[in-house]
Amino acid sequence: MNKKKTLSDKPERLDYWLLGAALLLACFGLIMVLSASGIMAERFFDDKYLFFRKQAIFLCAGTFMMYLCSRLPKAIFYNLVYIWLMGAFVLLMLSDFTPLSVAAGGAKRWIAFGPIRIQPLEFCKPALVLYLAYFFSRKQERIRSFSIGFLPPFAITGALCLLLMLQPDFGGSVFLCMILFFMSLVGGTRISYLLTSLLFAGGAGYLLITSSPYRLKRMTAFMDPFKSAQNEGYQLVQSLYAFGSGNVFGQGLGAGKQKLFFLPEAHNDFIMAVVGEELGFIGVTFVMVVIGFLLWRGFKIALAQENLQDRFTAYGMTIMLGLGFVLNLAVVMGTVPPKGVPMPFVSYGGSSLLISFIAIGILLNLSRGKV
């Protein structure tokens, strides 16, 4: 990995494998969004292609952002870290405290600027990654001290989580905390601090869950979804039915039945259930192989970096995507309690698609000449 390619007259190669994997996944996602949402969209909006069209537009916008991020000088990301972080705080506060926010199902997780709706949480993820990568690489010599190496990143992440909890978005907070955990792990925070904070986080999580009947219900529903199949466990049970009905080869693209309103949010967080039902284990395996490949390329790029901030940034972006993939799959297959985590590239949603492409763009940027 330390081999330097010095042929400066040749344009420095990007990691086209990573680019290919991301585009493949995004196009596959586009098809699945059409399959999952077509019937629902026709019934409720009288337009079968509504979500498909929107997702196609997001895809174009995302590709453009990816190109931009792969081309821009790294300084734009690195030197403006606090600006990005500030942006994330502003977006969260807009959703918490202003009428711009759009409430859905009792939570204000969206803000609307005219026709454009964005989900602040998604934009917090890359901003946090950039900040943590910056922090851990710059403060490397003091990293093992408590007040300088430990406190600031935990305080910043904690503040973001607090704002998220005001929405409220418990799942989003957990996601950010996990980014923090993995960044600290590699960044060099003392293991004893990490374990202690993990303990605290666990305690806080427990208190949060038991203090809210809604969360508690979802938790117990997760333990035995079939017992509450008509209530809290409904979505999960329907998801499991979808996977089971898919068997080896699936029902065929577009032929799934669970998405016919059985499976709420079929084109959204639960899109992998539609993949499971319509394309079977073969289809799920295909997606997982592409995901595995994509993550492998991401880690590879991170390992290839000689500059610490480069490495942490690449690693953080990979972790951000990886956590999205893993948590989403774990939720739809019923291995972790349900949280609203979209499947990067595959689920319908502009914010998620956009930041996924940005992450790939930054990875591509960092891959230049390294792979």
Add this chain to the structure above:
Amino acid sequence: MAKRKKESLKSSRNKLLFVMVLFALVWTALLGRAAWLQLYKGADLSRLALRQHLAAELERGERGNIFDRNGNMLATSVDASSLYIRPVKVTDVSGTVAKLSKILGISKAKLRKKLSRKSNFIWIKRQLDDRTARKIKKADLPGVYLTTEFVRLYPNNHLAGQLLGFAGIDGKGLEGLEKEFNGRLAGRKAQFVVQRDASGRRLYLDELGREMDIRGKDVHLTIDSHLQSVTENALVDSIKKYNAKWGTAVVVEVATGDILALANCPRFNPNIFRTSSPKTWRNRAAIDVVEPGSTMKPFLIAAALKHGVITPEKLIDCEGGRWNLNGKYIKDTHKYGWLPAHKVLRYSSNIGVAKIGLELGVQNYHKFLTDIGFGSKTGLPLPGDRVGSIRPAAQWNEIDLAAGAFGQGVGVTALQMAKAYLCIANKGVAKPLRLVQLPRSEEDEAPKRIFSTEVAEKVLSMMREVVQEDGTGTRVRISGTTVAGKTGTAQKAEKGGYGNQYMASFIGMVPGYNPEYIVFVMVDSPQPNHYGGVVAAPVVKTVMTETLAYYGKLPEKQNSAPVMSASLTPSSEMPKKAVRANSAQTSVSSETVPNVKGMPIRRAVEIMVKRGFVPKLKGQGMTIIKQVPEAGEKWPEDENAEIVLWLS
């Protein structure tokens, strides 16, 4: 410093590799989970998913209602819980049996036998009352389920029982209109039942995922429940008084062809159809083919007038009451000599019409009968509606023709008679009868002129003589208006000829000059008196009087007649009608407590609450069996007065 950097690069590299391995493990675990879900558990889960559709199969939409022309409910459905088990899901057999036995009152042995069956689905008890259903729900036994079914209810009990028919426990129409319109009334099944949210709101989808309405569609009849009730009561009175076997009556509005009432006696209550013999389910007006007798004569006269064979004044020799035709004797009840044609009808001379028939000829008479609707179905949506029997013209000999002239040897239904008289009342233009307002019948027969207005006027004039002059139908006279009519007293065919049982009938049209209503009544085997002019005529008179009163067309003098039948007050429409009929008596229905017996709770309570009283409910069940205050009593003046309804 550089060394330090190298170190941290190296240490981070190791930790990064560690995270990579961690992710690889999680990735493998997730793939394993997918394999477990899809390959190992796949069959089980997909079976469970299919069961969601099985649940959809159990769920049927509510059966549509049947309404009369004013929107009064004649048939409706109320929901009830039914209990079924899936034996595989029952964890504790003896405990379940014990609890179910206690709640349902079914013997343990019987329950245990049911539970031991290797079926996925077994009904235990259907259409439970609410209290039992609540107990079952509370017991929360695994493998024991409740589902909603609908119980068919006929709020007016006997009213129009044979016409409505009934639906079985599975909600399938088995007789009458319930059978005929089953396709429309029946609740539908959705391909998928989707729970949209945790609150249990449901969405019903067809196989393509489109939302559908699973509720059955309603049927609106032309029947007026008040007139139906009046007609049935009058018919029942006559049947009782003359010890008859059965009777049927049809009331038709001339302007529209609407059947306002279609009564059959003895009556039958579709709420408890099991307790009565299938014989009483027959809608005889449509199904029973009878020889009509003299009520057929006006058609012969009309045909003869049409073909110019007679004029009303043409004299016919009635042979002194006994006439030998080809070795057969034709007899008259009274002896007449020469009579003009109009008196032949007035006095109903068989010999007279036989001679006119012979002169008219088989072809002409036969064609006239088929044109006016005999020998073909009435087109009404009634199961078993008969064509009757009119033999082909070629098979008639002279005797047949002579007999056919006074209504023997031809088989007709009461509804065919009503339809044929509608043509006369409509001045020679045949038009279809109507029984159903909604759904509209697809192909309405176009009105067709059968004979001229002049012929119709002449026949009507003769039929007025039957009632207004010294004819056979004087008992239906209504003072202040004229009535046109014709009696029928047909000897019933028995083995080896005609015996001493009679079919008494009467056709009445009112007013006599421009008829607006037709009433046809048939009474089978009345005793001791068997004359249509005695047995059937009073029914016709009562029905006509009530109909005129109801529509506010009864001349002033007759105002005493209509009293709203209390058993039929659920309609808000009827009091209005009563206002029209007789403003002095408006108070009758709105100031007194209506009869809510036999009504579903919901409806009864609705009626009470509308008047400002919240009734106390006693007992359990879904229908009212007893009420205090009684029907017809004045509404209490005190708003807090107690109204009690007993349920069953």
